[in-house]
Amino acid sequence: MKSLFQxxxxxxxxxxxxxxxxxVRAPLEDDLREQLVAxxxxxxxxxxxxxxxxxQSALMGTLGGLRSLVATYLTLNAFEHFSTKSWxxxxxxxxxxxxxxxxxxxxxxxVIWHIGINATANMEIDTRLPAFERERxxxxxxxxxxxxxxxxxxxxxxSFAIRLQLAEVYREKLKDDCATARVYGEIxxxxxxxxxxxxxxxxxxxxxxxxxxxxxxxxTALYREGEAQRLPTLIKEIKNLEVKLAIPSPRRxxxxxxxxxxxxxxxxxxxxxxxxxxxx
Amino acid sequence: MSDTPNAPAESxxxxxxxxxxxxxxxxxxxxxxxxxxxxxxxxxxMKTFYFLLAFALVxxxxxxFNIPATPAKELSMIKKVAFGTMDIFAWLFAIVATALLIPxxxxxxxxxxxxxxxxxxxxxxxxxxxGVLSVIAISLVAxxxxxxxxxxxxxxxFVAAEYDSMKASGQYTAAEIEEQLSxxxxxxxxxxxxxxxxxxxxxxxxxxxxxxxxxxxxxSSLFTIIVSILLFLIGHAHHMASSxxxxxxxxxxxxxxxxxxxxxxIPNYQLFSFSEGIVQGEAVVAALVWQMGGLTAxxxxxxxxxxxxxxxxxxx
Numbered sequence: 001m002k003s004l005f006q007x008x009x010x011x012x013x014x015x016x017x018x019x020x021x022x023x024v025r026a027p028l029e030d031d032l033r034e035q036l037v038a039x040x041x042x043x044x045x046x047x048x049x050x051x052x053x054x055x056q057s058a059l060m061g062t063l064g065g066l067r068s069l070v071a072t073y074l075t076l077n078a079f080e081h082f083s084t085k086s087w088x089x090x091x092x093x094x095x096x097x098x099x100x101x102x103x104x105x106x107x108x109x110x111v112i113w114h115i116g117i118n119a120t121a122n123m124e125i126d127t128r129l130p131a132f133e134r135e136r137x138x139x140x141x142x143x144x145x146x147x148x149x150x151x152x153x154x155x156x157x158x159s160f161a162i163r164l165q166l167a168e169v170y171r172e173k174l175k176d177d178c179a180t181a182r183v184y185g186e187i188x189x190x191x192x193x194x195x196x197x198x199x200x201x202x203x204x205x206x207x208x209x210x211x212x213x214x215x216x217x218x219x220t221a222l223y224r225e226g227e228a229q230r231l232p233t234l235i236k237e238i239k240n241l242e243v244k245l246a247i248p249s250p251r252r253x254x255x256x257x258x259x260x261x262x263x264x265x266x267x268x269x270x271x272x273x274x275x276x277x278x279x280x
Numbered sequence: 281m282s283d284t285p286n287a288p289a290e291s292x293x294x295x296x297x298x299x300x301x302x303x304x305x306x307x308x309x310x311x312x313x314x315x316x317x318x319x320x321x322x323x324x325x326m327k328t329f330y331f332l333l334a335f336a337l338v339x340x341x342x343x344x345f346n347i348p349a350t351p352a353k354e355l356s357m358i359k360k361v362a363f364g365t366m367d368i369f370a371w372l373f374a375i376v377a378t379a380l381l382i383p384x385x386x387x388x389x390x391x392x393x394x395x396x397x398x399x400x401x402x403x404x405x406x407x408x409x410x411g412v413l414s415v416i417a418i419s420l421v422a423x424x425x426x427x428x429x430x431x432x433x434x435x436x437x438f439v440a441a442e443y444d445s446m447k448a449s450g451q452y453t454a455a456e457i458e459e460q461l462s463x464x465x466x467x468x469x470x471x472x473x474x475x476x477x478x479x480x481x482x483x484x485x486x487x488x489x490x491x492x493x494x495x496x497x498x499x500s501s502l503f504t505i506i507v508s509i510l511l512f513l514i515g516h517a518h519h520m521a522s523s524x525x526x527x528x529x530x531x532x533x534x535x536x537x538x539x540x541x542x543x544x545x546i547p548n549y550q551l552f553s554f555s556e557g558i559v560q561g562e563a564v565v566a567a568l569v570w571q572m573g574g575l576t577a578x579x580x581x582x583x584x585x586x587x588x589x590x591x592x593x594x595x596x
Contacts, residue, residue: 010593011497014586015545021582022544025575029548032571033519039565041557042550045520065371065516065549068556069364072357076345104560106353161463192463195456228453 040103043067071100075107078114085126087119087141098152108152108162116145116169138173145169160193167200177207198222199234206237216241223253232258304398311399312407319411322384323377328415329422331369336426338365343430351438355467356560358434362427363476363559369423370416370484371512371549377412378491379504402588409492409584416484424477428469435468472564476555482576483552487512489583490547496591515549518542547579 036042074097081090094111101107123129123138149166156162167183170176181204187197202222206215219238222229235255242252342361349357385391394404439461446457491508498504522539529535554572558564 010590014493014589017582017586017589019544021578025578026543028575029551032568032575033548033551035565035568035571036551036554036557039557039568040560040562041554041565041568043553043556045523065512065553066364066368067553068360068559069368072360072364075357079349101560103557103562104356106350106356110349110353192459194459196452228455231451231453233451 043101043103067100071097071104071107074100075110078110082114082118085119085122087115087122090114090119091144094148098148098155102155105152105156105159105161108148108156108159109165112145112149112152112162112165112169115141115148116165116173120145120169120173142169142173158190160187160190160197163187163190164194164197171204177204178209178211181205181208181211199229199231203233203237206241212241212244216245216247220253230255307400308403311403312410315394315399315404315407316410316414319381319408320414322381323411323415326377328373328377329419331373332419332422332426335362335365335369335423338362339427339430343434351442351464352467355431355435355438355464358431359427359467359473359559362423362430363473363480363555366420366423366427366477367480367483367553367555370420370480371487373416373419374412374484374488375491375505375508375512377415378409378488379495379498379501379508381408381412382492382495383501383504401592402584405492405496405584405587405591409488409580412488413481413485416488417481420477420481420484424474428473431469435464438464439468466561470561472558475564475569476558478569479552479555479558479572482572483549485576486547486549486552486579486583489580489587493583493587493590496587496594511546512549514542515546516553517550518546518548519550551575 033042037044074093078090078093078097081087081093091111091114094107094114097107098111119141120138123134123141126134129137146166146169149162149169152162153159153166163183163186167180167187170179170183181201184197184201184204187193188201199219199222202215202219205211205218208215216238219234219241223234223238235253236258238253239255239257241247339358339362343358345354345357382391385394391404395401442461442464443457446452446460452460487508490511491504494507494511495501495504498507518539522542526532526535526539552572554568
């Protein structure tokens with residue numbers, strides 16, 4: 001045995017040792033990888049589409065373990081496209097970014113905000129384009145944002161932030177109160193969802209034709225929860241619905257309409273001269 | 281003749297450390313520590329810590345980018361750049377420093393002086409590796425401290441600004457403001473980020489162990505550095521590339537065999553990138569961190585033994 005040890009080159013023995021170690025560790029590493037991916041600590045390989053769209057340097061960086069850095073660089077690059085209003089390039093950048101880091105919620109929120117809010121706003125004011133083209137692109141960007149939001153929600157089903165951004169697109173750009181109410185309704189009950197989502201759900205439900213009664217019941221239930229929920233907008237919405245649904249006076253909430261509250265007297269005190277000079 | 285003054289001295293036991301009869305312990309932590317500390321001094325003299333200045337500049341610059349993003353997104357970007365840079369520094373330093381040390385000792389003739397003393401070769405290798413890992417650990421802690429200061433200052437600013445604007449709008453309850461602020465704090469400075477630093481250290485340790493193995497039989501530092509970087513890239517890309525490769529080749533048997541050989545011979549470095557999830561705000565699973573620590577220790581032991589196998593009979 002000793003003579004064999006002396007005859008065989010040490011490097012060959014080292015390679016054999018390396019192979020034995022590899023055989024022992026491979027199943028352990030496979031198991032560890034699964035556990036790390038399940039705990040969201042390790043990212044699964046990016047989608048094939050990401051590899052095809054990446055530049056050579058970005059691809060090398062990703063393969064070399066610089067995935068987060070490549071994603072950050074592309075995010076900065078996307079801001080460059082934002083400043084030059086190159087919306088299609090910006091979207092292409094974010095498609096790679098979201099493939100590289102699909103579990104980073106902020107990427108999804110950013111791309112929906114850029115495409116759904118900024119790009120559509122730009123189409124509203126970009127007079128270089130004919131009106132028809134602007135309208136066509138406006139709708140195209142709005143629906144691209146919705147599509148991106150759906151992809152984000154598929155990756156992160158419990159994300160309220162993606163839904164908040166989607167609700168903003170429906171609310172501000174497409175003026176679709178029913179869809180806005182639906183999205184706020186999805187947010188209610190999600191872990192970490194902001195408390196105002198419950199009120200917003202009610203506000204937009206109230207504006208959705210055919211759901212007024214449901215909205216009234218929902219908002220009055222919120223009202224009855226206590227002072228914390230009795231904000232001016234909530235009271236205003238209930239007041240509107242009371243009129244719309246012809247709720248009898250005894251069943252109406254006691255608060256006055258916030259828009260009709262008596263304003264403080266504009267008269268200046270007798271001893272104050274114009275210009276705010278006080279007479280002693 | 282018995283009265284000669286030398287007689288008692290000859291019969292008395294010799295007490296000098298170099299005495300022929302003095303038994304040398306098989307392994308001495310003290311000797312490893314001495315070699316490790318001299319390695320640290322050697323690396324510090326190479327002005328290694330100047331890198332920290334560049335790191336501080338990068339982190340401060342990213343922290344002051346004026347981009348239209350939410351506070352949470354901005355904090356997330358600062359963290360990603362900072363921890364990505366720390367990770368690059370750690371593994372690149374592990375490769376270059378480890379690859380340079382043994383050839384430099386040969387070139388300076390320091391190695392002959394060390395090995396002519398009662399120093400075991402495993403002690404020498406362990407000392408060298410320990411020195412490199414100590415410098416990496418010190419650098420990572422220093423970089424983390426810089427990064428923590430930047431993240432904390434930005435987080436405090438964002439929280440104060442968000443609080444003021446929400447309070448001024450008058451539309452939100454105290455609980456809602458608290459919820460919003462916690463979203464920012466989630467991307468701020470958290471204790472878990474320390475584990476992300478540990479993950480980079482684990483990766484750098486494995487890289488250093490592999491490099492020291494390569495440097496025991498390599499003919500030059502350049503060879504060691506190039507091969508180590510190539511192995512790092514393959515070890516990182518292997519899992520991502522193999523599915524793509526197998527798909528392209530229609531699951532060919534040859535490709536399957538090659539993928540298996542690579543998997544067995546080259547360390548899976550991608551596994552050590554679990555800092556990415558922590559930086560993104562995911563919760564740390566202690567059991568997994570312990571397992572990764574165990575795997576790192578396994579790599580260190582095996583690659584040190586393999587290095588010793590090649591290095592033990594090497595003639596200089």
